[in-house]
Amino acid sequence: MRARRSNSREKILAAAADVARESGPGSLSLDAVASRAGVSKGGLLYNFPTKAKLMQGLVENFLNEFELALEARIAEASHESSLAAYIQLSADDCEKPKPSASWMFSAIAEDPDFLTPIKAFKRQLFKRLKGETDDLGSLLVCFLAIEGLRSMNLFDSDVLSQKEHRLLISSLLEIAG
Amino acid sequence: MRARRSNSREKILAAAADVARESGPGSLSLDAVASRAGVSKGGLLYNFPTKAKLMQGLVENFLNEFELALEARIAEASHESSLAAYIQLSADDCEKPKPSASWMFSAIAEDPDFLTPIKAFKRQLFKRLKGETDDLGSLLVCFLAIEGLRSMNLFDSDVLSQKEHRLLISSLLEIAG
DNA sequence: TTGACAACACCGTCCAGCCGGTACAGTAAA
DNA sequence: TTTACTGTACCGGCTGGACGGTGTTGTCAA
Numbered sequence: 001m002r003a004r005r006s007n008s009r010e011k012i013l014a015a016a017a018d019v020a021r022e023s024g025p026g027s028l029s030l031d032a033v034a035s036r037a038g039v040s041k042g043g044l045l046y047n048f049p050t051k052a053k054l055m056q057g058l059v060e061n062f063l064n065e066f067e068l069a070l071e072a073r074i075a076e077a078s079h080e081s082s083l084a085a086y087i088q089l090s091a092d093d094c095e096k097p098k099p100s101a102s103w104m105f106s107a108i109a110e111d112p113d114f115l116t117p118i119k120a121f122k123r124q125l126f127k128r129l130k131g132e133t134d135d136l137g138s139l140l141v142c143f144l145a146i147e148g149l150r151s152m153n154l155f156d157s158d159v160l161s162q163k164e165h166r167l168l169i170s171s172l173l174e175i176a177g
Numbered sequence: 178m179r180a181r182r183s184n185s186r187e188k189i190l191a192a193a194a195d196v197a198r199e200s201g202p203g204s205l206s207l208d209a210v211a212s213r214a215g216v217s218k219g220g221l222l223y224n225f226p227t228k229a230k231l232m233q234g235l236v237e238n239f240l241n242e243f244e245l246a247l248e249a250r251i252a253e254a255s256h257e258s259s260l261a262a263y264i265q266l267s268a269d270d271c272e273k274p275k276p277s278a279s280w281m282f283s284a285i286a287e288d289p290d291f292l293t294p295i296k297a298f299k300r301q302l303f304k305r306l307k308g309e310t311d312d313l314g315s316l317l318v319c320f321l322a323i324e325g326l327r328s329m330n331l332f333d334s335d336v337l338s339q340k341e342h343r344l345l346i347s348s349l350l351e352i353a354g
Numbered sequence: 355t356t357g358a359c360a361a362c363a364c365c366g367t368c369c370a371g372c373c374g375g376t377a378c379a380g381t382a383a384a
Numbered sequence: 385t386t387t388a389c390t391g392t393a394c395c396g397g398c399t400g401g402a403c404g405g406t407g408t409t410g411t412c413a414a
Contacts (some may be wrong), residue, residue: 008318008393016401024286024288024289025285025286025289026285026286026287026288027364029369029370030367030369030370030371031368031369031370039394039395040394040395040396041370041396041397042372042373042375042393042394042395042397043393043395044373044392045370045371045394046392046393046394047393047394049371049373051370051371056265057270062259072235082397097268102289105282105285105286106286108201108202108203108266108282109201109203109282109286110203110285111201111203112201112202112279112333115332115334119332119333119334119335119336123336124333126336129355135261136341136344136348137344137345137348138348140337140341140344141322141345141348141349144321144323144325144326144329144345145318145322145324145325146321147322147324147325147326147328147329148320148321148322148324148325149321149324149325149326150328151324151327151328152321155292155296156289156296157296157299158296159296159300159303160317164313164317167313167317168317168318168321170314171314171315171317171318175318185358206402206404207403207404208402208403208404216359216360217359217360217361217362218360218362218405219359219360219361219362220359220360220361222404222405222406223359223360224358224359226384226405227405228403228404334408
Protein backbone atom coordinates (compact mmCIF):
# COMPACT_ATOMS: atom_id res chain seq x y z
CA MET A 1 0.00 0.00 0.00
CA ARG A 2 1.03 3.61 -0.22
CA ALA A 3 2.18 5.05 3.08
CA ARG A 4 2.16 8.66 1.92
CA ARG A 5 -1.50 8.91 2.86
CA SER A 6 -2.86 11.65 5.06
CA ASN A 7 -1.68 11.55 8.62
CA SER A 8 -5.29 11.56 9.78
CA ARG A 9 -5.21 7.80 9.61
CA GLU A 10 -2.43 7.57 12.14
CA LYS A 11 -4.05 10.17 14.35
CA ILE A 12 -7.29 8.23 14.28
CA LEU A 13 -5.58 4.93 15.01
CA ALA A 14 -3.75 6.43 17.97
CA ALA A 15 -6.92 8.09 19.21
CA ALA A 16 -8.80 4.80 19.06
CA ALA A 17 -6.12 3.09 21.15
CA ASP A 18 -6.22 5.95 23.63
CA VAL A 19 -9.97 5.88 24.00
CA ALA A 20 -10.01 2.13 24.54
CA ARG A 21 -7.29 2.37 27.14
CA GLU A 22 -8.71 5.31 29.05
CA SER A 23 -12.46 4.91 28.75
CA GLY A 24 -12.56 1.14 28.48
CA PRO A 25 -12.93 -1.13 25.47
CA GLY A 26 -16.71 -0.84 25.63
CA SER A 27 -16.57 2.90 25.06
CA LEU A 28 -14.81 2.76 21.75
CA SER A 29 -17.48 4.45 19.65
CA LEU A 30 -16.88 6.24 16.38
CA ASP A 31 -17.92 9.55 17.94
CA ALA A 32 -15.45 9.15 20.77
CA VAL A 33 -12.63 8.25 18.41
CA ALA A 34 -13.43 11.12 16.05
CA SER A 35 -13.53 13.78 18.75
CA ARG A 36 -10.41 12.37 20.36
CA ALA A 37 -8.58 12.49 17.06
CA GLY A 38 -9.69 16.06 16.42
CA VAL A 39 -11.59 14.90 13.37
CA SER A 40 -15.24 15.00 12.51
CA LYS A 41 -17.20 11.83 12.28
CA GLY A 42 -17.47 12.27 8.54
CA GLY A 43 -13.71 12.55 8.35
CA LEU A 44 -13.31 9.37 10.29
CA LEU A 45 -15.73 7.53 8.03
CA TYR A 46 -13.84 8.88 5.07
CA ASN A 47 -10.64 7.20 6.23
CA PHE A 48 -12.32 4.11 7.65
CA PRO A 49 -15.63 3.51 5.87
CA THR A 50 -16.82 1.20 8.61
CA LYS A 51 -16.03 0.36 12.19
CA ALA A 52 -14.75 -3.02 11.11
CA LYS A 53 -12.22 -1.32 8.84
CA LEU A 54 -11.04 0.73 11.79
CA MET A 55 -10.51 -2.41 13.85
CA GLN A 56 -8.70 -4.01 10.97
CA GLY A 57 -6.48 -0.95 10.74
CA LEU A 58 -5.71 -1.26 14.42
CA VAL A 59 -4.71 -4.89 14.03
CA GLU A 60 -2.56 -4.29 10.97
CA ASN A 61 -0.87 -1.32 12.56
CA PHE A 62 -0.12 -3.36 15.67
CA LEU A 63 1.30 -6.23 13.69
CA ASN A 64 3.44 -3.99 11.51
CA GLU A 65 4.94 -2.17 14.44
CA PHE A 66 5.61 -5.36 16.32
CA GLU A 67 7.27 -6.99 13.36
CA LEU A 68 9.44 -3.95 12.78
CA ALA A 69 10.49 -3.84 16.43
CA LEU A 70 11.28 -7.54 16.44
CA GLU A 71 13.37 -7.41 13.29
CA ALA A 72 15.25 -4.42 14.66
CA ARG A 73 15.99 -6.29 17.89
CA ILE A 74 17.19 -9.35 16.07
CA ALA A 75 19.38 -7.28 13.77
CA GLU A 76 21.01 -5.16 16.44
CA ALA A 77 21.97 -8.16 18.58
CA SER A 78 22.89 -10.67 15.98
CA HIS A 79 25.06 -12.65 18.36
CA GLU A 80 22.08 -13.90 20.34
CA SER A 81 19.19 -16.08 19.28
CA SER A 82 15.90 -14.78 17.89
CA LEU A 83 14.20 -16.29 20.91
CA ALA A 84 16.35 -14.21 23.24
CA ALA A 85 15.55 -11.12 21.22
CA TYR A 86 11.84 -11.93 21.38
CA ILE A 87 12.04 -12.43 25.14
CA GLN A 88 13.77 -9.14 25.70
CA LEU A 89 11.51 -7.21 23.39
CA SER A 90 8.48 -8.60 25.20
CA ALA A 91 10.05 -7.87 28.55
CA ASP A 92 10.49 -4.24 27.60
CA ASP A 93 6.98 -4.03 26.16
CA CYS A 94 5.45 -5.39 29.33
CA GLU A 95 7.64 -3.68 31.90
CA LYS A 96 6.00 -0.30 31.62
CA PRO A 97 2.49 -0.60 33.05
CA LYS A 98 0.52 0.36 29.98
CA PRO A 99 -2.30 -1.89 28.90
CA SER A 100 -1.73 -0.36 25.50
CA ALA A 101 -3.74 -2.88 23.56
CA SER A 102 -7.16 -2.64 25.20
CA TRP A 103 -8.53 -1.94 21.76
CA MET A 104 -8.09 -5.66 21.17
CA PHE A 105 -11.05 -6.36 23.40
CA SER A 106 -13.17 -3.99 21.36
CA ALA A 107 -12.10 -5.78 18.22
CA ILE A 108 -12.98 -9.16 19.67
CA ALA A 109 -16.38 -7.92 20.77
CA GLU A 110 -16.95 -6.59 17.27
CA ASP A 111 -15.92 -9.84 15.67
CA PRO A 112 -13.59 -12.56 17.01
CA ASP A 113 -12.25 -13.09 13.50
CA PHE A 114 -10.19 -9.93 13.84
CA LEU A 115 -7.77 -12.05 15.82
CA THR A 116 -7.07 -14.30 12.85
CA PRO A 117 -4.11 -12.26 11.53
CA ILE A 118 -2.62 -12.10 15.00
CA LYS A 119 -2.95 -15.84 15.46
CA ALA A 120 -1.38 -16.39 12.07
CA PHE A 121 1.49 -14.11 12.98
CA LYS A 122 2.10 -16.02 16.19
CA ARG A 123 2.06 -19.34 14.43
CA GLN A 124 4.58 -18.02 11.96
CA LEU A 125 6.80 -16.67 14.71
CA PHE A 126 6.66 -19.93 16.60
CA LYS A 127 7.52 -21.86 13.49
CA ARG A 128 10.50 -19.63 12.88
CA LEU A 129 11.76 -20.08 16.42
CA LYS A 130 11.35 -23.83 16.11
CA GLY A 131 13.66 -23.76 13.14
CA GLU A 132 16.43 -22.22 15.23
CA THR A 133 16.60 -24.69 18.08
CA ASP A 134 16.72 -28.39 18.73
CA ASP A 135 15.40 -28.08 22.27
CA LEU A 136 11.67 -27.87 21.64
CA GLY A 137 10.79 -28.24 25.31
CA SER A 138 12.71 -25.15 26.33
CA LEU A 139 11.33 -23.17 23.44
CA LEU A 140 7.78 -24.12 24.41
CA VAL A 141 8.31 -23.06 27.99
CA CYS A 142 9.81 -19.72 26.99
CA PHE A 143 7.29 -19.00 24.28
CA LEU A 144 4.33 -19.74 26.52
CA ALA A 145 5.78 -17.83 29.45
CA ILE A 146 6.14 -14.76 27.24
CA GLU A 147 2.60 -15.32 26.09
CA GLY A 148 1.59 -15.32 29.73
CA LEU A 149 3.51 -12.15 30.38
CA ARG A 150 1.80 -10.41 27.50
CA SER A 151 -1.55 -11.70 28.64
CA MET A 152 -1.04 -10.31 32.13
CA ASN A 153 -0.02 -6.98 30.66
CA LEU A 154 -3.08 -6.94 28.42
CA PHE A 155 -5.37 -7.70 31.33
CA ASP A 156 -3.54 -5.14 33.42
CA SER A 157 -2.68 -7.68 36.10
CA ASP A 158 -0.13 -6.52 38.59
CA VAL A 159 0.63 -9.93 40.03
CA LEU A 160 4.39 -9.69 39.55
CA SER A 161 6.66 -7.22 41.27
CA GLN A 162 9.46 -5.59 39.31
CA LYS A 163 11.94 -7.84 41.02
CA GLU A 164 9.95 -10.91 40.06
CA HIS A 165 9.61 -9.60 36.52
CA ARG A 166 13.38 -9.33 36.19
CA LEU A 167 13.94 -12.71 37.76
CA LEU A 168 11.49 -14.23 35.33
CA ILE A 169 13.26 -12.72 32.34
CA SER A 170 16.68 -13.84 33.46
CA SER A 171 15.34 -17.33 34.13
CA LEU A 172 13.82 -17.45 30.67
CA LEU A 173 17.02 -16.24 29.02
CA GLU A 174 18.89 -18.95 30.87
CA ILE A 175 16.45 -21.60 29.71
CA ALA A 176 16.61 -20.26 26.17
CA GLY A 177 20.36 -20.74 26.31
CA MET B 178 -24.89 -16.89 48.14
CA ARG B 179 -27.88 -19.18 48.81
CA ALA B 180 -27.22 -22.06 46.50
CA ARG B 181 -30.51 -23.74 47.26
CA ARG B 182 -32.11 -21.18 45.01
CA SER B 183 -33.84 -21.96 41.76
CA ASN B 184 -31.86 -23.65 39.04
CA SER B 185 -32.78 -20.85 36.66
CA ARG B 186 -29.68 -19.01 37.76
CA GLU B 187 -27.44 -21.84 36.61
CA LYS B 188 -29.34 -22.23 33.38
CA ILE B 189 -28.98 -18.52 32.71
CA LEU B 190 -25.30 -18.50 33.53
CA ALA B 191 -24.68 -21.45 31.25
CA ALA B 192 -26.77 -19.84 28.52
CA ALA B 193 -24.78 -16.63 28.77
CA ALA B 194 -21.53 -18.54 28.37
CA ASP B 195 -22.96 -20.41 25.40
CA VAL B 196 -24.15 -17.27 23.66
CA ALA B 197 -20.80 -15.56 24.13
CA ARG B 198 -18.98 -18.58 22.77
CA GLU B 199 -21.21 -19.22 19.80
CA SER B 200 -22.38 -15.79 18.73
CA GLY B 201 -19.36 -13.84 19.88
CA PRO B 202 -18.79 -11.77 23.00
CA GLY B 203 -20.35 -8.74 21.36
CA SER B 204 -23.69 -10.48 20.95
CA LEU B 205 -24.25 -11.16 24.60
CA SER B 206 -27.49 -9.23 25.02
CA LEU B 207 -30.09 -9.86 27.69
CA ASP B 208 -32.61 -10.90 25.08
CA ALA B 209 -30.24 -13.43 23.58
CA VAL B 210 -29.38 -14.89 26.96
CA ALA B 211 -33.01 -15.10 28.02
CA SER B 212 -34.17 -16.86 24.89
CA ARG B 213 -31.20 -19.21 25.00
CA ALA B 214 -31.92 -20.09 28.61
CA GLY B 215 -35.56 -20.74 27.82
CA VAL B 216 -36.53 -17.95 30.15
CA SER B 217 -38.40 -14.73 29.58
CA LYS B 218 -36.59 -11.46 29.81
CA GLY B 219 -38.57 -10.66 32.93
CA GLY B 220 -37.44 -13.93 34.44
CA LEU B 221 -33.84 -13.14 33.65
CA LEU B 222 -34.09 -9.73 35.24
CA TYR B 223 -35.75 -11.31 38.23
CA ASN B 224 -32.61 -13.38 38.84
CA PHE B 225 -30.13 -10.76 37.70
CA PRO B 226 -31.61 -7.28 38.14
CA THR B 227 -29.03 -5.77 35.84
CA LYS B 228 -26.56 -6.82 33.21
CA ALA B 229 -23.72 -5.97 35.53
CA LYS B 230 -25.09 -8.44 38.08
CA LEU B 231 -25.16 -11.09 35.40
CA MET B 232 -21.51 -10.47 34.58
CA GLN B 233 -20.66 -10.55 38.24
CA GLY B 234 -22.47 -13.87 38.53
CA LEU B 235 -20.43 -15.22 35.61
CA VAL B 236 -17.19 -14.21 37.29
CA GLU B 237 -18.13 -15.60 40.69
CA ASN B 238 -19.34 -18.83 39.19
CA PHE B 239 -16.11 -19.20 37.27
CA LEU B 240 -13.98 -18.52 40.31
CA ASN B 241 -15.95 -20.90 42.52
CA GLU B 242 -15.71 -23.74 40.07
CA PHE B 243 -12.03 -23.20 39.50
CA GLU B 244 -11.26 -23.07 43.18
CA LEU B 245 -13.24 -26.25 43.80
CA ALA B 246 -11.46 -28.05 40.99
CA LEU B 247 -8.08 -26.90 42.22
CA GLU B 248 -8.68 -27.95 45.81
CA ALA B 249 -9.94 -31.32 44.62
CA ARG B 250 -6.79 -31.81 42.54
CA ILE B 251 -4.54 -30.88 45.39
CA ALA B 252 -6.38 -33.15 47.79
CA GLU B 253 -6.47 -36.19 45.56
CA ALA B 254 -2.75 -36.08 44.80
CA SER B 255 -1.34 -34.97 48.11
CA HIS B 256 2.08 -36.40 47.34
CA GLU B 257 2.80 -33.77 44.72
CA SER B 258 3.12 -30.02 45.03
CA SER B 259 0.26 -27.56 44.60
CA LEU B 260 2.11 -26.15 41.63
CA ALA B 261 2.11 -29.52 39.93
CA ALA B 262 -1.60 -29.86 40.62
CA TYR B 263 -2.22 -26.41 39.18
CA ILE B 264 -0.21 -27.25 36.09
CA GLN B 265 -2.11 -30.45 35.47
CA LEU B 266 -5.49 -28.93 36.13
CA SER B 267 -4.74 -26.16 33.65
CA ALA B 268 -3.41 -28.66 31.14
CA ASP B 269 -6.68 -30.57 31.29
CA ASP B 270 -8.73 -27.40 31.09
CA CYS B 271 -6.91 -26.23 28.00
CA GLU B 272 -6.49 -29.53 26.20
CA LYS B 273 -10.07 -29.78 25.02
CA PRO B 274 -10.58 -27.05 22.44
CA LYS B 275 -13.31 -25.07 24.14
CA PRO B 276 -12.93 -21.32 24.30
CA SER B 277 -15.40 -21.59 27.14
CA ALA B 278 -14.72 -18.23 28.70
CA SER B 279 -15.51 -15.84 25.87
CA TRP B 280 -17.97 -14.23 28.22
CA MET B 281 -14.91 -12.69 29.84
CA PHE B 282 -14.53 -10.39 26.85
CA SER B 283 -18.11 -9.25 27.23
CA ALA B 284 -17.48 -8.53 30.88
CA ILE B 285 -14.38 -6.51 30.08
CA ALA B 286 -16.22 -4.53 27.44
CA GLU B 287 -18.96 -3.84 29.95
CA ASP B 288 -16.52 -2.73 32.62
CA PRO B 289 -12.86 -3.73 33.05
CA ASP B 290 -13.35 -3.74 36.80
CA PHE B 291 -15.13 -7.05 36.54
CA LEU B 292 -11.68 -8.57 36.29
CA THR B 293 -10.70 -7.36 39.73
CA PRO B 294 -11.83 -10.51 41.58
CA ILE B 295 -10.02 -12.67 39.07
CA LYS B 296 -6.83 -10.69 39.45
CA ALA B 297 -7.14 -10.90 43.22
CA PHE B 298 -7.62 -14.64 42.99
CA LYS B 299 -4.51 -15.00 40.87
CA ARG B 300 -2.44 -12.91 43.23
CA GLN B 301 -3.61 -15.08 46.10
CA LEU B 302 -2.82 -18.26 44.23
CA PHE B 303 0.61 -17.01 43.30
CA LYS B 304 1.32 -16.04 46.89
CA ARG B 305 0.30 -19.46 48.05
CA LEU B 306 2.57 -21.18 45.54
CA LYS B 307 5.43 -18.92 46.56
CA GLY B 308 5.02 -20.15 50.12
CA GLU B 309 5.61 -23.73 49.02
CA THR B 310 8.88 -23.37 47.16
CA ASP B 311 12.29 -21.81 47.55
CA ASP B 312 12.96 -21.71 43.82
CA LEU B 313 11.15 -18.54 42.83
CA GLY B 314 12.62 -18.51 39.34
CA SER B 315 11.15 -21.88 38.43
CA LEU B 316 7.82 -20.98 39.95
CA LEU B 317 7.69 -17.80 37.90
CA VAL B 318 8.44 -19.62 34.70
CA CYS B 319 5.80 -22.28 35.36
CA PHE B 320 3.16 -19.86 36.54
CA LEU B 321 3.60 -17.57 33.57
CA ALA B 322 3.71 -20.43 31.10
CA ILE B 323 0.39 -21.68 32.44
CA GLU B 324 -0.92 -18.17 32.16
CA GLY B 325 0.18 -18.22 28.54
CA LEU B 326 -1.50 -21.54 27.95
CA ARG B 327 -4.76 -20.24 29.40
CA SER B 328 -4.44 -17.09 27.34
CA MET B 329 -4.04 -19.06 24.14
CA ASN B 330 -7.03 -21.18 25.04
CA LEU B 331 -9.08 -18.08 25.76
CA PHE B 332 -8.12 -16.51 22.46
CA ASP B 333 -8.77 -19.81 20.73
CA SER B 334 -5.26 -19.96 19.33
CA ASP B 335 -4.27 -23.28 17.88
CA VAL B 336 -0.56 -22.60 17.76
CA LEU B 337 0.43 -25.76 19.63
CA SER B 338 -0.11 -29.29 18.43
CA GLN B 339 -1.22 -31.94 20.89
CA LYS B 340 2.27 -33.33 20.93
CA GLU B 341 3.73 -29.94 21.72
CA HIS B 342 1.09 -29.40 24.37
CA ARG B 343 2.13 -32.60 26.12
CA LEU B 344 5.80 -31.81 25.81
CA LEU B 345 5.18 -28.41 27.34
CA ILE B 346 3.37 -29.91 30.31
CA SER B 347 6.04 -32.49 30.97
CA SER B 348 8.72 -29.82 30.70
CA LEU B 349 6.88 -27.65 33.18
CA LEU B 350 6.38 -30.50 35.61
CA GLU B 351 10.08 -31.20 35.40
CA ILE B 352 10.95 -27.59 36.11
CA ALA B 353 8.44 -27.51 38.96
CA GLY B 354 10.29 -30.46 40.44
C1' DT C 355 -50.92 -16.08 50.12
C1' DT C 356 -46.46 -15.62 48.41
C1' DG C 357 -42.47 -16.49 45.71
C1' DA C 358 -40.86 -17.37 41.18
C1' DC C 359 -41.41 -16.53 37.17
C1' DA C 360 -44.06 -15.52 32.07
C1' DA C 361 -45.61 -12.25 28.72
C1' DC C 362 -45.49 -8.01 26.72
C1' DA C 363 -45.60 -3.24 25.90
C1' DC C 364 -42.83 0.61 26.24
C1' DC C 365 -39.11 4.24 27.09
C1' DG C 366 -34.61 6.52 26.71
C1' DT C 367 -30.15 6.14 25.14
C1' DC C 368 -26.55 5.06 22.36
C1' DC C 369 -24.48 4.39 18.10
C1' DA C 370 -23.15 2.98 13.22
C1' DG C 371 -23.75 4.38 8.95
C1' DC C 372 -25.64 7.74 5.49
C1' DC C 373 -25.98 12.00 3.15
C1' DG C 374 -25.83 16.67 1.71
C1' DG C 375 -22.63 20.06 2.06
C1' DT C 376 -17.72 22.69 1.98
C1' DA C 377 -12.98 23.98 1.18
C1' DC C 378 -9.37 23.41 -1.69
C1' DA C 379 -5.83 21.64 -4.88
C1' DG C 380 -4.86 20.48 -9.31
C1' DT C 381 -5.46 20.95 -14.26
C1' DA C 382 -6.71 22.05 -18.62
C1' DA C 383 -8.79 24.46 -22.09
C1' DA C 384 -9.81 29.33 -23.77
C1' DT D 385 -4.52 34.59 -16.70
C1' DT D 386 -9.00 33.44 -16.15
C1' DT D 387 -12.61 30.11 -15.94
C1' DA D 388 -14.56 25.76 -15.49
C1' DC D 389 -14.35 21.23 -14.01
C1' DT D 390 -12.74 17.28 -11.10
C1' DG D 391 -11.29 14.64 -7.26
C1' DT D 392 -9.80 14.68 -2.48
C1' DA D 393 -10.38 15.40 2.29
C1' DC D 394 -13.33 16.52 5.57
C1' DC D 395 -17.67 18.51 8.17
C1' DG D 396 -21.84 17.71 10.99
C1' DG D 397 -26.59 16.74 11.32
C1' DC D 398 -29.79 12.94 10.99
C1' DT D 399 -32.02 8.40 11.44
C1' DG D 400 -33.17 3.79 12.08
C1' DG D 401 -32.41 0.18 14.90
C1' DA D 402 -30.65 -2.32 18.81
C1' DC D 403 -30.35 -2.72 23.54
C1' DG D 404 -30.82 -2.15 28.68
C1' DG D 405 -34.10 -1.44 31.81
C1' DT D 406 -39.10 -0.57 33.81
C1' DG D 407 -43.87 -1.46 34.73
C1' DT D 408 -47.88 -4.09 34.80
C1' DT D 409 -50.62 -8.04 34.72
C1' DG D 410 -51.19 -12.90 34.84
C1' DT D 411 -50.06 -17.80 36.32
C1' DC D 412 -49.12 -21.60 39.13
C1' DA D 413 -47.06 -24.43 42.49
C1' DA D 414 -45.86 -24.83 47.41
